[in-house]
Amino acid sequence: MLHYSIAVIPGDGIGPEVMEEGLKVLGAIEESHGGIRFARDVMDWNCSYYLQHGKMMPENGLGILKDYDLILLGAIGAPEVPDHVSVWELILPIRRAFQQYVNLRPVKLLKGLESPLRYKGHADFDFVVVRENTEGEYSNMGGRMHQGTPYEMAVQNNVFTRYGTERILKYAYALAEKRSKKSVTAATKSNGINHSMPFWDEIVKEVSQEYSGIQTNLYHIDALAAYFITRPETFDVVVASNLFGDILTDLGAAIVGGLGLAPSANINPERKYPSMFEPIHGSAPDIAGKGIANPIAQVWSLAMMMDHLDLPELSTVIMNAIENVLQDGKVLTPDLGGTATTKELGDEIVRHIYQTTR
Known part of the structure; x- marks a missing residue:
């Protein structure tokens, strides 16, 4: 049995919404593919935390994160906090302290788009x-x-x-x-x-x-x-x-296809420190809470995480599920020309994961 620990930072705006779908997909991978488990701890470090505490994460935040195998990030940023504060006090310290010197971003046109x-x-x-x-x-x-x-x-x-x-x-x-x-x-x-x-x-x-x-x-x-x-x-x-x-x-x-579809990986190739996986879209405060954000970038970042863990077969399962949903064209969020909610699109990706593994 493979065991990995993940620090989950949903963040601001649509971050928690897309992260919820990402974690749902992660659960489907665990259930449909025996032999792997992901222990997940959620951190409430975001701009709301900053407004309450005057900092984006606790003083010992990096010390807390360093003991995890992986980090999942949703999106950071809110109108009430200047971008240079939210980025420079959370994302950049993580990248630098953990020597995540590789930022990897695929440019690939998914089937169905x-x-x-x-x-x-x-x-x-x-x-x-x-x-x-x-x-x-x-x-x-x-x-x-x-x-x-x-x-x-x-x-x-x-x-x-x-x-x-x-x-x-x-x-x-x-x-x-x-x-x-x-x-x-x-x-x-x-x-x-x-x-x-x-x-x-x-x-x-x-x-x-x-x-x-x-x-x-x-x-x-x-x-x-x-x-x-x-x-x-x-x-x-x-x-x-x-x-x-x-x-x-x-x-x-x-x-x-747009930022809503784009994932990224912040990698420490030597694996001395945890690597971090995130969508490259922002927190999109204009649509936060409406339930219409596209979760594909967050889900695709999980596929990149699987590649980092040398589990390419699981990466393929996730990517096939995403592309099958896009090709079906029945359950799409508004940015893709559909009327589905964030949750509905996440559920459909999960359904395809189970469909191909049963």
Whole structure:
């Protein structure tokens, strides 16, 4: 019997709603596939917690989380709390303290869906973006001076280390070795950012020498964004710095159906610390409580969790259930053109899981 412990952070807005469906799917996996159990503890760390306690999580929050095997996150953010507070006091500390330096986001057009790029089909969208997740443009270095005066200024420093850059690139190349196209595309902007990006380019070229069987492409970020639209079928593994990866993955989600369908994994490849799995959509306060949020991104993040646990067969079960529901087209949330509730879509995914395993 395999046993895993999960810290569940439903978060804000639609986070608890989609998380409920994710946990329902997790329960179906346990019941339909003997030999695996997930112990789940729910943490009430969110913006409401911040408004009550003045912090996004307890002082010993990271100490609590480190003993779990995995972390599931719903969505964080509320109008009452500035985004830089909610993100910098919960999500980023988790990613950094637990060395979740790989942010993995698939760009795949699911069966049953149509891309906004009408001239492209399902075979044209099947790549993955590897985003550096702990340094780069999202460093906590800099500051503000002379606030409230005409001399006010703000400085934000980018931090690129050789260690951090090498390890994310090596992860990307190792991933490409397992995929069919054997290709890595690296995002840069060395024609405009004259210190950190040439440094990044140099390390790309160094690391690429260790992977002779992998084709390497180095594109400026502006051109690369355009290529996501005009030729997505040419990509296999795309690797990028923290900011560039963040932007590219939202664009990637848009061309395969939207943020409501997009999952992500924050991975500590060495497995010394727990990895965290989450949808990339926000807390969507405008539809929170209406019961119409799309839970697919949360459920898909569970499939990514199964892959991380080296349980690809369970990942396949979840993904097949999602795609079967989408192809049936009978139980879809409003963002997908249907009238179903969050719960109804979650129930339908669960039904397909049981249907294929009985």
